[in-house]
Amino acid sequence: MALTALALAACAQEDAQTGDQPAIETITLEGERLFPESITSDADGIIYAGSNRGAIYRIEPGSATGSVWIAPDAQNGLLSVFGVLADDTRGWLWVCSNPAMGEDGSSAVKTFALADGSLVASHPFPADAGPVLCNDMAVAGNGDLYATDTIGGRIFKLAAGGEALDYWAADPEFGGIDGIAFAESGALYVNSVQRHTLMQVGVEDNGLFDTVTVLETSQPMEGPDGLRPLGGNRFLQTEGPGGKVTVVTIDGTAAQIDVIAQGIDYPSSATAVNGRAWYPVGKITYLFDPALREQDPGPFTIESTPIPEAE
Template sequence: MKALETARLFASLTISIAALPGLALADTSKITLPEEHPFPESITSTEDGTLYVSSISDGGVLRVTPGGEPEIWIEPGAFETRSTLGVLADEERGLLWVCSNDISALGVQGPSDVKGGFLKGFDLKTGEGKVSYRMPNEKSVCNDIAVAEDGSTYITNVAADEILKLAPEAEELEVWFTDPDVKGGLDGLAFGPDGNLYANTYTGGELFRFDVEDGEAKGFEKLETGPLTKPDGIRPIEGGFVMVQGGGDLNRITVDDGAVEIETIDTFAEPTALTVVGDTIWVAEGQLAYLFDEKKKEQPRPEFNLRSVPLQ
């Protein structure tokens, strides 16, 4: 009798949980992107678990609300955008920051003919375009974004190996850091628990720390990590970072002064970016070889997915 009562109680509880909004018993470890939003380059999230995904090939921004289906939230070409790369939700300012770029020189036309690289800001509630800042360097590809505690926004220019800054009340981007010894495609960007900026280089396969003092760059250090394979998106977590490498790895990174420890959490299909929602890491499988590799670009496109793993 006790076993029967336990079974009934479990069944009742299961039904109750399934009925709660935003919860489901189905496997939620994979979200397949629609065909009109391939090649995800970056992903970000808000505190409620909503995901935002860019597309390096087709532009626009995809949104996935908790328990909802993927939907095109910002249409390709909207607010004079082109190919979309880095995205970052800035809930303090109510903005979704989006990197928009002309990468036609790489054979990717994108949804418009707007020239140059831009940092764009969209209203997080409505998706309306609010602000737009053109990158000053003619050789510019806005790649990744990080926001400081004082509200300053920083971006990497992967085409010219420089970091740009937008101060809270500024009307234009300024070059915050550049140095000939830092080369190889500055890419993923994040603030560490020590208040300094960390960035990797996509083709160089390196990780750098940029010392920040009163909002100014006060030197840098190349951290000894061992060989990295196309390091890309990086996001802060308690005690360090999580980062993806285009070669497949999702890593946990701990930095103690100049000592770096890298642990592999899982592997994915050519990941380009990640975001952390509570105790879950969502990874975008960009599979950019099918866009840029001459041998693969003629093959049928694969399925593009967001996949999640626990942050342990």
């Protein structure tokens, strides 16, 4: 699963120049038993995080506290929120909404206005698709949206300007597919939280699915998740079960994995803001471990760590 903060570099730089209060490095989310899964940020350094309870948080640069920005209601139909992705070009926040265990409803990709949080559209998965777990999303240069389905091992596509999500690709290597992101070149990459792999997904000139290439990683990965582009062929990636945040640098069919933070209680996504990686501490074991399920996980936070510059 892809459980996965905020931007303050502009503030950090200003603080260093003016001698004001130090930059924020930790954000506390208001509420209980949130279990945040995914995180994203927009061009202004505003961070957005989803939660298992369906609430979406918005954190302004410089704030050490995150409060609910969009609450689930009958109008927006938000269920448990997995992937969130800011789309500055269209001024939207893309959201993966899924029914929690035992909850009624169906999975959908929803869009909300970054300006005010109002619902723009809701795109359900095809009725004949069977069980779906919409985990994460990526937007291509032409505006097409690609969404991963972890349960079905599939990728669905919403054409730019379209209304309906359509089946796009499936492959045995997609079992447990999770994070998805485009490189600056337009190459498409995905990872599998269950198979512990990182893959390049071939796209034909006509936009159809081509082939899958499993990359050779410099070290084993434990539940890779939350793939986010850093520019060029570099990505942020988290390893929820492994408790790590890493920088991935891809060269052909090889991927260099560099750990930049570890010992984290299930980080499932990360976002880059002004040179720092922000990631939610998901504490997912409190949802699934019988020994912890009834215990109080305490407050939920979004932490950060510096991102090394590319060599």
